[in-house]
Amino acid sequence: xxxxxxxxxxPNTNEVRLDQKTxxxxxxxxxxxxxxxxKAGLEAALKLKDGQGAHVTVLSMGPPQADAALREALAMGAxxxxxxxxxxxxxxxxxxxxxxxxxxxxxxxxxxxxTGRQAIDGDTAQVGPQIAEHxxxxxxxYAEEIRVEGGYVTVKRQYEDRYHIIRAxxxxxxxALSELGAPRYMTPAGIFDAWKKEIPVWKRPxxxxxxxxxxxxxxxxxxxxxxxxxxxxxxxxxxxDPEESVNWLLERLSEKFII
Amino acid sequence: MQIEDxxxxxxxxxxxxxxxxxxxxxxxxxxxxxxxVRGSEVVAVLLGSKVENLAESLGQYGADRVVVVDDxxxxxxxxxxxxxxxxxxxxxxxxxxxxxxxTAIGRDLAPRISAxxxxxxxxxxxxxEIEPETNHLLMTRPAFGGNIMATxxxxxxxxxxxxxxxxxxxxxxxxxxxxRVERMEVxxxxxxxxxxILEVVKKVSGKMDIQDAKVLVSGxxxxxxPGNFTILxxxxxxxxxxxxxxxxxxxxxxxxxxxxxGQTGKTVRPNLYIACGISGxxxxxxxxxxxxxxxxxxxxxxAPIFEAADFGLVGDALKIxxxxxxxxxxxxxxxxxx
Numbered sequence: 001x002x003x004x005x006x007x008x009x010x011p012n013t014n015e016v017r018l019d020q021k022t023x024x025x026x027x028x029x030x031x032x033x034x035x036x037x038x039k040a041g042l043e044a045a046l047k048l049k050d051g052q053g054a055h056v057t058v059l060s061m062g063p064p065q066a067d068a069a070l071r072e073a074l075a076m077g078a079x080x081x082x083x084x085x086x087x088x089x090x091x092x093x094x095x096x097x098x099x100x101x102x103x104x105x106x107x108x109x110x111x112x113x114x115t116g117r118q119a120i121d122g123d124t125a126q127v128g129p130q131i132a133e134h135x136x137x138x139x140x141x142y143a144e145e146i147r148v149e150g151g152y153v154t155v156k157r158q159y160e161d162r163y164h165i166i167r168a169x170x171x172x173x174x175x176a177l178s179e180l181g182a183p184r185y186m187t188p189a190g191i192f193d194a195w196k197k198e199i200p201v202w203k204r205p206x207x208x209x210x211x212x213x214x215x216x217x218x219x220x221x222x223x224x225x226x227x228x229x230x231x232x233x234x235x236x237x238x239x240x241d242p243e244e245s246v247n248w249l250l251e252r253l254s255e256k257f258i259i
Numbered sequence: 260m261q262i263e264d265x266x267x268x269x270x271x272x273x274x275x276x277x278x279x280x281x282x283x284x285x286x287x288x289x290x291x292x293x294x295x296v297r298g299s300e301v302v303a304v305l306l307g308s309k310v311e312n313l314a315e316s317l318g319q320y321g322a323d324r325v326v327v328v329d330d331x332x333x334x335x336x337x338x339x340x341x342x343x344x345x346x347x348x349x350x351x352x353x354x355x356x357x358x359x360x361x362t363a364i365g366r367d368l369a370p371r372i373s374a375x376x377x378x379x380x381x382x383x384x385x386x387x388e389i390e391p392e393t394n395h396l397l398m399t400r401p402a403f404g405g406n407i408m409a410t411x412x413x414x415x416x417x418x419x420x421x422x423x424x425x426x427x428x429x430x431x432x433x434x435x436x437x438x439r440v441e442r443m444e445v446x447x448x449x450x451x452x453x454x455x456i457l458e459v460v461k462k463v464s465g466k467m468d469i470q471d472a473k474v475l476v477s478g479x480x481x482x483x484x485p486g487n488f489t490i491l492x493x494x495x496x497x498x499x500x501x502x503x504x505x506x507x508x509x510x511x512x513x514x515x516x517x518x519x520x521g522q523t524g525k526t527v528r529p530n531l532y533i534a535c536g537i538s539g540x541x542x543x544x545x546x547x548x549x550x551x552x553x554x555x556x557x558x559x560x561x562a563p564i565f566e567a568a569d570f571g572l573v574g575d576a577l578k579i580x581x582x583x584x585x586x587x588x589x590x591x592x593x594x595x596x597x
Contacts, residue, residue, distance in 0.1 A: 011403075013404030014542075016406050094370070094373075123383060125370070126369075133342075133374035134374055141338070141366070158363065163460050165457040172454075221381060222412055224412045226407050227410075228408070229407075234565075235553075235571060237572075238572055239572075240574070245572045248572075253531070258530065
């Protein structure tokens, strides 16, 4: 079985802080990580590899430094990694990102494609289903359990108030939830091998795709502006003993007719 | 593409088990506003099996027209038959704007359609308005884990599509509802079922949905242990509300995921939000700062939650909350006997 896992290198947004004076993001010193949902997807692929044997290829689109994310994936146990990196791919929205990734995937053999549900820097959850559409294969989003048997994949698909058990014939694309399991650590031997491996970098001429479907020019959406939110007006903060605290709060809430 | 040919605001009227999702009404509320600015109509697209009975309530909340695709193949949500049916509705009607709820269904369906009909899609919007000079839809959404807001436009493609975070837009009853119901036939829908649903398992929860609650008592890591959430439930019960949580207790398995407020959880806007032992990360604030009144109880006077609170108490929630519950109980009793 051949599995392709798409990963994105993202800034760890949990460590992004706002400069209180200027209201801008402090991005300096924020570490880059493999997007958590993608890492859960990689773990699921590696479990399938452990259990029934599979060839796992990791694919990423990004700047040259995304190489580090791919090496981490190799050190976890992926067999092969490919980086899509070239200036014409830059500035892509989800539409152009997914069509570029799909063009790369068309050059590869696959039975199963796994992407994370969403990336923590954008939170869109769009690229997975869009890749599947560009490839013309079914997708099952929000996967929290995966089983592969006899050319079919069976998935526990999460919704807000229920789950569906869905079976699809391969090839199929899944989007992974963190519920699939905690990602394994890199092994020392894995790290050693990962740094020796060559990670091919695919550039614009390597893909068969129209210019109108890649990068900024291939993106139907544009960011018009970005800004920090207006802070809600600060209220009153009191330090009192517990009894007094309760009395003070009850008075305030009755003034507002809440109680 | 002739952009002028595209008219009307279409919303996905999501239904499951013949019940409309709350966000469908919220989309109608916002859709009505946008359509009034554009001088066009609001159309609800209702997909399902034996669902025509839901059309009337869509009219009551602002739809001018309901397009119903009623087919046994649409009984239970499945990506491809829904994506196919909706794409056919879009191709035939050429809407200017299409809105979906950012639900586990909407966030699966909308990207599939955007790739198919080749147009842009903006995810999880919290603000939508028409730019007066260009008539383009300005779609505003949190990015970077809620750290910044970004306004997105889709200038050269139609329809302009967005998913909208549930709980953000306001539903509004129409003053004089007049709604046309129009059945649309989509051929061979059953042939578009490319996966098989083996089982549907509903989670049984006796608890109120946190997005419907008027009062939320919310706990964070500072509550210390799962057992301590009982005192929050007691306070919530006394206030006629329910329990919610920040992300940490959910990640630790103390609280169910469907209780989580914030960027990766739900957006809530209750009348009263009481944050106990919650530090107030940007991701958490993004999910609750629209609440009418925010109360924060936290030991750390430097906790960012105090920046967002109307009333802040520096102190131990484990001590303050039980006293508060008791005091509210006494107040209510006094009022009842007065």
